[in-house]
Amino acid sequence: MAEQATTSQGFATTFTAQQIKQLERQSRRENLGRSWYKFRRNTLSVVGLVAVLVIVLLAIFAPYVTPYPKHAGAFTDFAHAKIPPSLEHPFGTDQIGRDVLTRIIFGLRSSLLMAVVVLALVVPPGVLLGLLAGYFQGTWIDTVIMRITDIFLSVPPLILALAIASVLEPNLWNGMIAVSLMWWPWYTRLVYGLGITLRNEYFVTAAEATGASTWHILFREILPNTVSPILTKMSLDVAWVIIIGAMLSFVGLGVQAPEASLGTMVSDGAKYLPDQWWIAVFPALAIVVVVLGFNLLGDGVRDMFAAEEI
Amino acid sequence: MSMLNFLVRRIVYSVFVLLGLSIVIFIIARILPGNPARMAVGERAPQWVVDRITEQMHLNDPLPVQYYYWLRDAVQGDLGLSLVTQRPVWTDIKETFPASVELVALAGLLAAVGGIGLGTLSARYKDTWVDNVVRLFSYAGVVTPSFIFAIFFVLLFGWTLKWFPIIGRLSEGVAAPPLVTGLVTVDALLAGQFGTFLDALRHLVMPAVALAMGPIAQEARITRSSMADNMSKDYIAAERALGISEGTVMGRFLLKPSLIPTVSILGLDIASTFSIAFLVELIFNWPGLARYGMDSMMHKDLNSISAVILVLGAIFVTVNIVVDIIVAQLDPRIRLSAARSE
Numbered sequence: 001m002a003e004q005a006t007t008s009q010g011f012a013t014t015f016t017a018q019q020i021k022q023l024e025r026q027s028r029r030e031n032l033g034r035s036w037y038k039f040r041r042n043t044l045s046v047v048g049l050v051a052v053l054v055i056v057l058l059a060i061f062a063p064y065v066t067p068y069p070k071h072a073g074a075f076t077d078f079a080h081a082k083i084p085p086s087l088e089h090p091f092g093t094d095q096i097g098r099d100v101l102t103r104i105i106f107g108l109r110s111s112l113l114m115a116v117v118v119l120a121l122v123v124p125p126g127v128l129l130g131l132l133a134g135y136f137q138g139t140w141i142d143t144v145i146m147r148i149t150d151i152f153l154s155v156p157p158l159i160l161a162l163a164i165a166s167v168l169e170p171n172l173w174n175g176m177i178a179v180s181l182m183w184w185p186w187y188t189r190l191v192y193g194l195g196i197t198l199r200n201e202y203f204v205t206a207a208e209a210t211g212a213s214t215w216h217i218l219f220r221e222i223l224p225n226t227v228s229p230i231l232t233k234m235s236l237d238v239a240w241v242i243i244i245g246a247m248l249s250f251v252g253l254g255v256q257a258p259e260a261s262l263g264t265m266v267s268d269g270a271k272y273l274p275d276q277w278w279i280a281v282f283p284a285l286a287i288v289v290v291v292l293g294f295n296l297l298g299d300g301v302r303d304m305f306a307a308e309e310i
Numbered sequence: 311m312s313m314l315n316f317l318v319r320r321i322v323y324s325v326f327v328l329l330g331l332s333i334v335i336f337i338i339a340r341i342l343p344g345n346p347a348r349m350a351v352g353e354r355a356p357q358w359v360v361d362r363i364t365e366q367m368h369l370n371d372p373l374p375v376q377y378y379y380w381l382r383d384a385v386q387g388d389l390g391l392s393l394v395t396q397r398p399v400w401t402d403i404k405e406t407f408p409a410s411v412e413l414v415a416l417a418g419l420l421a422a423v424g425g426i427g428l429g430t431l432s433a434r435y436k437d438t439w440v441d442n443v444v445r446l447f448s449y450a451g452v453v454t455p456s457f458i459f460a461i462f463f464v465l466l467f468g469w470t471l472k473w474f475p476i477i478g479r480l481s482e483g484v485a486a487p488p489l490v491t492g493l494v495t496v497d498a499l500l501a502g503q504f505g506t507f508l509d510a511l512r513h514l515v516m517p518a519v520a521l522a523m524g525p526i527a528q529e530a531r532i533t534r535s536s537m538a539d540n541m542s543k544d545y546i547a548a549e550r551a552l553g554i555s556e557g558t559v560m561g562r563f564l565l566k567p568s569l570i571p572t573v574s575i576l577g578l579d580i581a582s583t584f585s586i587a588f589l590v591e592l593i594f595n596w597p598g599l600a601r602y603g604m605d606s607m608m609h610k611d612l613n614s615i616s617a618v619i620l621v622l623g624a625i626f627v628t629v630n631i632v633v634d635i636i637v638a639q640l641d642p643r644i645r646l647s648a649a650r651s652e
Contacts, residue, residue: 151330155623156585159603163615164338166607243455247589250457251604270461270593274469281465284458291453 035304045300051293059108071098072106074258082276092278094269100278103260104286110254110261111290114176114245115238121180126187127230131218133188134195146192149185157182161244165253172261175254179244183237190233194226228305236298239291246287262287313635320634324627331623332384332616336377339612384620390613394605399617402602407621408492409479410587410598413521415493416514418580420522425529426565426572432530433537433568434560444530451527457589460520464593467516474516477595484509517594521587525579529572536568570640577633581626 015023039045063069067088077097085092091100133145152160157179164178198204199222207221248254249263257264262283269280347363348355364370368379383390389399432444468476475481479494487497487506495514498507540546541564549559587600595601599618606614 147326147330150327151334154327154331154627155619156582156626158582158588159585159619159622160334160338162588162604162607163335163619166615167338167610167612239453247455247457250589251592252608266458266461270464273461273465277465280461284461287458288450288454291455292449295449295453 038306039300039304042300042303044296045303048293048296048298048300051289052297055108055290055293056112058105059112062105062109066099066102066105068099068102071102072260082272082279084276085278091282092276094265094279095272095276100265100282103265104262104283106260107262107265107283107286108290110172110249110259111242111245111287114172114179114254115241115294117176118180118183118241118245119234119237121176122183123187123230123234126184127191127223127226129184130188130191131195131222131226134192135199135214135218135222137196137199145188149188149192152182152185153189158244158247161248162251162253165248170253170256172255172259175245175248178253179241179248183241186237187230187233190229191226194229195222198222198225232298232302232305235301236295239294239298242291242294243287262290313638317631317635320631324631327627328620328623329381332381332620333377335616335619336380337373339616340373340376389617392606392614393611394609394614399613402614403599403617403621405492406597406599406602409494409596410584410591410600412493412495412514413518413587413591413596413598414580414583416518417521417525417583418576420518421525421529421579422576424522424526425576426533426569428526428530429533429572430537430560430565432534433541436534436538436541441534444534448527448531448534451523452531454523455589456520456524456586457593459523460517460590460593463516463520475513476516479510479513479597480506481509481513517587517590517596520590520593521583524586525576525583528579529576532575533568533572536571537564540564540568566640570637573636573640574633577629577636581629584622584625 039049058065062072066072075096075098077093079097080093081095081097083089083093083097089099089101091104093099094103129145129149133142133149136142161175161178161182164181165175168174168178204217204221207217212221245254246261246263246266249261250267252264252267255261255264265283266280266287269276269278269283272279347360347367347369368376371379387400389403391397392399392402395402428444428447432441435441463474464476467473480486484506487494487501487503490497490500494510495507498504498510546559546564549563550556554563584600587596587598588604590596591598591601592604599621603615603618603622605611606618
């Protein structure tokens with residue numbers, strides 16, 4: 001089977017299906033190369049990427065890389081409580097004798113888990129609703145979806161997340177549900193904004209004219225053109241979800257003792273300020289480092305997808 | 311659309327948004343596992359009391375009917391009794407709200423002055439060390455949550471340097487000024503008690519700065535990039551060519567159009583500060599609305615939780631309207647539209 005295509009010189013030539021596949025693959029590879037170039041052009045993005053990789057690896061292999069893996073849970077050793085930072089305990093020990101460094105590394109796990117689960121729960125419905133509302137702009141579907149979205153966007157996400165988490169049983173999973181219930185409208189609004197422009201593009205009109213199904217138009221025509229803004233938002237949102245997760249556990253509505261989480265460690269440690277400052281300060285710094293890493297990475301992803309600017 | 315027309319439409323629309331929010335809150339409060347009547351009277355109350363409360367709270371009626379009763383009371387200012395304080399929720403809110411307003415007002419002022427100031431400085435000295443310092447600070451400010459700033463401030467300025475008190479609104483032994491506005495600083499000035507004013511101000515500084523750090527950083531970033539964008543516009547080059555001094559160009563012709571994105575974000579930031587204050591008020595033991603909301607969440611005090619969220623929602627939509635009006639004033643090209651997402 002042969003198809004008409006145009007070469008870069010502008011001559012019409014005939015390609016076999018296989019050649020077209022190969023050309024597609026080649027251009028995809030070139031695009032990836034260009035994106036990677038845009039990403040690594042900014043040193044800070046690379047720093048962010050490395051930081052995130054280190055954080056993720058530390059979290060995954062926490063039981064093997066931490067000096068005192070037993071200290072992650074319910075462990076008490078009052079003889080070694082409140083030891084200031086030393087060679088054996090680089091970040092000191094907490095009020096019941098657990099190694100702060102170990103607990104920080106284990107605490108990364110719940111932070112990352114929260115980010116992954118929340119985004120996984122939030123992005124599909126948020127994007128789907130945005131696609132529907134955008135494509136059916138001006139109909140009742142648009143009205144219903146976007147007015148509900150407006151309601152959720154009418155309060156800062158933190159309060160409703162706190163409220164939902166507080167009426168449920170306080171634990172990590174309910175914290176995730178609470179944050180997820182608050183987060184989808186941002187994706188709906190993002191995709192809606194893109195969708196109302198894309199629906200008037202020629203490729204959509206062309207698909208409509210050829211009788212393509214709504215499903216095909218939504219997922220094959222419109223969705224692929226919204227992927228980069230969605231990915232950019234997701235990469236920046238990881239940091240926000242981690243912050244909100246830390247806030248939830250800081251007020252006791254997230255991860256429950258004895259499990260380690262950065263927010264809980266800060267709030268528990270704050271009781272021992274200023275004399276045993278290390279119990280709260282190191283987890284607090286850890287939150288800053290994690291958020292900074294994901295933010296730098298997110299900025300890099302944004303640059304990667306950004307249209308070439310001069 | 312005329313300003314009046316716009317205002318009316320936006321207000322009507324906001325009322326509907328708030329009604330929607332009240333439905334969401336009502337659903338959250340009612341799907342809660344457990345009997346609200348039992349929770350209201352406590353574990354040891356006899357069954358007949360629970361039954362009577364159930365009757366009073368219309369808990370045997372279908373949900374839409376329950377919502378109708380709840381809304382009818384809420385519109386009349388009756389938000390129910392708080393389980394924790396055993397007082398009408400509305401009284402509690404009126405009492406705690408001024409403390410939060412005082413905090414957020416100072417934080418907002420700092421965010422506006424600091425953010426726009428730093429942003430302008432950064433744009434004026436673009437690509438010099440001044441710019442780099444401001445950008446570094448902005449990055450740190452954006453990525454550090456306010457409760458972490460609060461902890462560091464308590465440790466550094468409260469415990470170590472002892473510059474500022476770390477809890478409450480007034481020092482022990484300092485009598486509160488006669489209640490007029492509820493803002494301790496303003497009341498102290500009205501009563502002519504300058505010492506009390508200074509004491510209240512010293513208590514305000516750390517929580518307000520902790521809350522303002524994020525917004526300052528955010529506003530500085532936005533002001534800088536927006537000024538940098540406008541800097542390369544033809545009209546700025548024309549003004550420079552006419553020999554207008556750099557200060558006048560920056561202050562009069564560049565700043566105003568560059569403030570449009572800053573003002574939009576600043577408004578949202580100030581409104582969100584009320585909710586971020588949840589943690590900061592907790593750390594500084596600040597007797598504000600957020601602290602009250604936090605307490606009611608810890609005690610699953612549904613009436614108070616619902617009321618606090620509604621109040622914060624009302625603040626949020628109001629601020630949104632105000633921001634749109636200010637932005638329209640700054641930029642005559644902007645046409646006002648009734649709904650944000652349209």
